[in-house]
Amino acid sequence: MNRREYRQMHRKEINRYARKWxxxxxxxxxQYCLKSYNKHxxxxxxxxxxxxxxxxxxxxxxxxxxxxxxxxxINQYMRRYDRVHKxxxxxxTREYHQxxxxxxxxxxxxxxxxxxxxxxxxxxxxxxxxxxxxxxxKDKMRRYNQExxxxxxxxxxxxxxxxxxxxxxKIRQRNARHKGKGFVPLxxxxxxxxxxxxxxxxxxxxxxxVPIPRSIHRAVMGERHYIHNLSTFLWLTxxxx
Numbered sequence: 001m002n003r004r005e006y007r008q009m010h011r012k013e014i015n016r017y018a019r020k021w022x023x024x025x026x027x028x029x030x031q032y033c034l035k036s037y038n039k040h041x042x043x044x045x046x047x048x049x050x051x052x053x054x055x056x057x058x059x060x061x062x063x064x065x066x067x068x069x070x071x072x073x074i075n076q077y078m079r080r081y082d083r084v085h086k087x088x089x090x091x092x093t094r095e096y097h098q099x100x101x102x103x104x105x106x107x108x109x110x111x112x113x114x115x116x117x118x119x120x121x122x123x124x125x126x127x128x129x130x131x132x133x134x135x136x137x138k139d140k141m142r143r144y145n146q147e148x149x150x151x152x153x154x155x156x157x158x159x160x161x162x163x164x165x166x167x168x169x170k171i172r173q174r175n176a177r178h179k180g181k182g183f184v185p186l187x188x189x190x191x192x193x194x195x196x197x198x199x200x201x202x203x204x205x206x207x208x209x210v211p212i213p214r215s216i217h218r219a220v221m222g223e224r225h226y227i228h229n230l231s232t233f234l235w236l237t238x239x240x241x
Contacts, residue, residue, distance in 0.1 A: 142219050184208050 007014060022029050037044065052059050067074060082089065097104070108115060123130060134141065149156060164171050183199070184207040191197055191211060198217040199209040 146215065186210050 185199065186202075186208055187210060189197060189211040191213065196214045197211040198214045200212045200217055202208050202210065
C-alpha cells in the first residue's frame, strides 16, 4: 500500500489529527505557511487568478457569505493593516490607477446605466456622513486636487475639451443658466495679473459679481459656496477697495 492509498483509507482520522495539531502549534503553522507561500508565490497567485476566472460566481457568493459572518473581525483587521501599511497602500493605489486607468474608465462606461443610480442613491442615504467627511478633510482634499491638477493639467484640459465637443447641448444649457443671472461687476479687479480670477455671483439669482482668486472660488461648492466666497472676498480686499 502506497502513501496515497493509505491517506485515502484513513482521511477522516488524518484530518482530525491535523486539525488538533494545528490548533496546538499555531506559530509553527504560521511560519510554515508563510515559508511555503513565499517559495511558491507566483504559482499560487496564477492558480488563484485562473480559479477565480472560472468560478467567479461561486467565489463572490462565498466572499459575501464569509464577510456577513465575520464583518466586525474583518473591519478590525483592515483598520490595523491600514495603520501599519498606510504609505505602502497609497503608493500601490496610485501606481495601479496609473497603469489601469483606461480599463477603469471602460468598466465604468460599460456599466454607467447601472452605476449612476447606485451612486445617486448612496449619496442620498449617506448625505450627512459625506458632508462631515468633506469638512474634516477639506484642506487635505484641496491640496490633493491642486497637486493632481498640476501634474495632469494637459490631460484634464484635453478631457474637458473633448467633453464639451461631445455634449454641446449640456454646455449650452449650463451657459444659459449662468447668462440668465446677468453680469454686473460691482468693482474692478484689484488683484495683480499673475493671479487668475473668477467672477463670483454674490447671490444665486442676482446679477452682481465680484472678482475672487480662482483657486479659492472653486475650493468650496454646494450650499456653502456663496457664504464662503463672500467672506473670503471681504477678507482679501480689505484695504484694497
